[in-house]
Amino acid sequence: MKWLVRASLSLLVAAATAVGGYAMNAGAHAEGAPAALGPGLVTVDIGIHYSKFSLSTLHVRTGTVVRFLIHNDDPIHHEFIVGDAAVHARHEQGKEATHPPVPGEVSVAPTDVGETFYRFDRPGRLLFACHLPGHLAYGMRGWVVVDT
Ligand SMILES: [Cu+2]
Numbered sequence: 001m002k003w004l005v006r007a008s009l010s011l012l013v014a015a016a017t018a019v020g021g022y023a024m025n026a027g028a029h030a031e032g033a034p035a036a037l038g039p040g041l042v043t044v045d046i047g048i049h050y051s052k053f054s055l056s057t058l059h060v061r062t063g064t065v066v067r068f069l070i071h072n073d074d075p076i077h078h079e080f081i082v083g084d085a086a087v088h089a090r091h092e093q094g095k096e097a098t099h100p101p102v103p104g105e106v107s108v109a110p111t112d113v114g115e116t117f118y119r120f121d122r123p124g125r126l127l128f129a130c131h132l133p134g135h136l137a138y139g140m141r142g143w144v145v146v147d148t
Contacts, residue, residue: 036147038064038120046080048108049073051135053080053128056142065119066144072108078135079107082118082128082144091131120146 036059037044044066047054051074060066070080081091082104091105101116108114120126123146130140 036061041065043067045069047071048078051138051140053142058144060120061147062123068116070108070114072112075110078130081105082126088127123148
């Protein structure tokens, strides 16, 4: 009986791991930077496992609205915040425990999926991160690179 429970648990873990990842259906790409998504509305799935995002760099074109689906596989809370330096400074100082629907900001409960939309309308590079205490320092961060 114990063995059966363990077997189904590892199946669950395997299934959860497969859920994350990068929803890009553009087919095969040569090595190097992946093709930029957009413009227009695109959906990007990002997993969280062991307090790491499954994606470190996302490339989009100017004029892309990304629907982020954040799949938290961990037994603890996380958040996903994308924005400029001022946005991140505000959150790293951390007075807000949860994030009401603000574009580009979502709190995700354990084993839950969070959704937020963000429009990238200027070329450049924007950080995404989790600002719960210690999480950014641990490495919960990545970049959205916005091409022209
Ligand atoms: Cu976190």
